[in-house]
Amino acid sequence: MNDPVEFSGELIGWHDPDENRRWVRENKSRQLADKRTTVAEAIRKYVPDGSLVAVGGFGHIRVPMALIYELVRQRKRDLTVVCNPGVHDIDILIGGGCVSRVDVAYAFGHELRGLSPCGRRAVESGQVKVTGEISNAGYQWRFLAAAMGVPFMPVRSMLGTSIIKHSSARVIEDPWSGKPICLVPACYPDVALFHVHRCDQYGNAQIDGILADDFELARAARRLIITTEEIIDHEDIQRRPWRTVIPFYLVDAVIEVPFGAHPTEMSVAYYFDEEHIAHWLKVSKTPEGTIKYFEEYVFGMPDFESYLEKVGGLRKLTHLKQVMKLQPDSTSSRDGAS
């Protein structure tokens, strides 16, 4: 075995499996009930200050932005956010002052678009605390353990690195092979936010394209808020039940929000709004610019529809759909790969 390791990462989102079973029994309805509500009501009801929040999608993909903006609008505070990875979502939430702690697989960056000025400013100044490090697969396997109702998952990554020391993982000897194995503890976020392609009024949800870790996260989180491009009839779900990625009993709130992932990508439906993401990366270089962004795009907007109008309306959204389909530009916009 290795040298003894001193573990310093904080254990985030863990529950004893029996405690969580009891919680599920008492709090999660098995009724096929209509869960339609509004974005404002869902956030008010299911995301109290201090919650542990996880976000579906992946990086700039299928991020539930209407819900993210609403957290900022309602001035939620002291959230701990699972960054599995966290990209545009965590950046907006940090910029909006909602976050005090982050648990990091990936954060403070925008992939090819560069590092995040706002997230880095917050963590380097101490405004936001990093509770621990982990890898992307490590986090998704924490969710898998929670989804399975087991206390941990054995994994073969992260071994031998500094991540282990700054995580809530442990290393033990595999009783069969005798080799060291990393155990990642189950993680049950208080609430997870998703944007899906379609679901019924009960929350049975279909997702097109890659799932990233949404299958596991949806089963790990205690509360689920789902925004959807479209609410469809329950009969449409029943016609192809094998398409259901998230079954209704996991879901607490359903809201129809067309283009609810803007400016991130909605898999196979519409592409990134590179113009808007670039604008955010530019203005968030200063605290003043960040505040102004939220005044303009969140506090100054009565609802998400008004926001969509402001970012370019139908013309812009049609363009983003065309870019997704690899159709030639019909506008002069500077948007990404087309």
Next chain:
Amino acid sequence: MIEEPRYNLTELLACVAAGLLEDGCSAFVGTGLPIVAGMLAQRTHAPGLLIIFEAGGIGPHVPVLPISVGDSRTYYKASAASSMHDVMSASQAGYVDYGFLGGAAMDCYGNVNTTVIGDWSHPKTRLPGSGGGNDVGSLCWRTIYLMRQQSTRTFVNKLDFVTTPGYLTGPGARERAGLPAGTGPYRVITQLGVYDFNEATKRLHLLVLHPGVTAQQVQEASEFEIFIPDRVAVSPEPTVEQLRILREIDPRGMVIGK
């Protein structure tokens, strides 16, 4: 006589990286230069290259450069659009031959830091962290690193943080830590040349120099000593055909323009 160079450094690195990928192999790629290299290999000598993306894209024929790892382009004409659990498990189970990564800093055993410069609790510079990097570097058979800026600040004696495991402290250390046996860094490609790792010491070893680069430049751009053999090969220059394909892959120069 001075001629305008036919290609830039990024194009050279893309061609060198593509050359390492064999037809019929599987490779985990990220955005940026790794996917450009994967796409180039697939469109030239390795049409049967199985490209895999961390968010679940399996076996795509990527039409144009994706911006994100989960971008819809990453499963265009793919065999499957799956999940992170699926592809990460596949790599843990031994199905993934190559992993392509970048890094902010590396030591002589190929360990990499992408987490923090300075003290972890009070970082001087906070970087994004592992993402899928640690998983790729832990679980794929062979890891290839692309680092555009080799210098004494990026090839260092001691890392502030080991995010992704190379050979850790030397021979046998990966296995002792419990990482899958027989895995580890395979090649490191920088703006100066290509490196492999000495079988006995697991230390970085110069293999190939890029055109016009000297062994002395390689040593000067590293805090640790790099073993330099007497005879070193030179990277082939990109062909006209490779350059044409690269400009087709990335028409806006998002990666190759840099």
